[in-house]
Amino acid sequence: MFTPLTGRTVLVTGGTKGIGKGIAGVFARAGANVAICGRDREKGEAAAQELGARYLIADVAKAEDCERMVAETVAEFGGLDILCANAGVFPDVKLADMSEQDIDAIFATNVKGTMLTVKAGLDALEASGHGRVIVTSSITGPITGFPGWSHYGATKAAQLGFLRTAAIELAARNITINAVMPGNIVTEGLDELGPEYRATMESMIPQRRLGKVEDIGNAALFLATDEAGYITGQTIVVDGGQVLPEGVMAMDAQ
Ligand code: NAP
Secondary structure, three states, rough: OOOOOOOOOOEOOOOOOOOHHHHHHHHHHHEEEEEEEEEOOOHHHHHHHHHOOOOEOOOOOOOHHHHHHHHHHHHHHHHOOOOEEEOOOOOOHHHHOEEEEEEEHHHHHHHHHHHHHHHOOOOHHHHOEEEEEEEEEEEEEEOOOOOOOHHHHHHHHHHHHHHHHHHHHHHHOOOOEEEEEOOEEOOOOHOOHHHHHHHHHOOOOOOOEOOOHHHHHHHHHHHHHHHHHHOOOEEEEEOOOOOOOOOOEEEEEE
């Protein structure tokens, strides 16, 4: 039995849609106070209302926004126990066509944004006495590759490089930092790609289904518990077995 997270406060960056909204929903249902951030105010306010959360406008690529979102969370709820550094972007472009701006833009949100978010949260997380950071990485980059996403894969692997040293530094402040690595998760954008695309993707996953945002939220919830307090600097793949088959034949032989 896990100690309930009732009354704990979580800030989920990129919590206004997709996986972040799913994580926020799982924590809200677990009784936590939830703050979410994103850049689009209209979308953010609507998501916050749906979730029973507090929306804070912030661009994680900007240090002052990260500091303000943490200060506003602490002012609203009296502290910060759990920080989910989830905001991320994934525009696709092949390397041969990639501009310097393409590279700078994706690193600004996915890598710099993750680091600025965690840095901004440190004092409040330490003050809680049991700070938890959960980073949303991906299987793409650390484990797999996909044409068009070399810059994205580099950012998702960079997040893991960051957290391993951060885990050592943060241990002295009683803060753990771990990452969830989602496979293919059903989000709002996926439906636009059509049923055929979805069926093909499902056929490559041993569990024969795409992930739900709650699958990622549940992993994050576990890492946020008191009982997970001795786990730090680690990663957990949540992908229905997607990275396991050696090739198409392994799936056909199932
Ligand atoms: P999504 O549906 O596009 O949602 C992204 C969220 O991040 C939105 O709330 C967006 O809000 C916010 N965001 C983006 N840039 C931001 C910035 N600079 N500052 C603040 N907020 C920002 O994406 P998703 O699919 O849920 O992905 C979320 C995370 O999961 C990402 O880190 C992604 O790499 C990772 N992931 C996703 C999948 C998948 O299958 N979906 C798989 C593996 C990993 P605004 O646009 O309003 O700012």
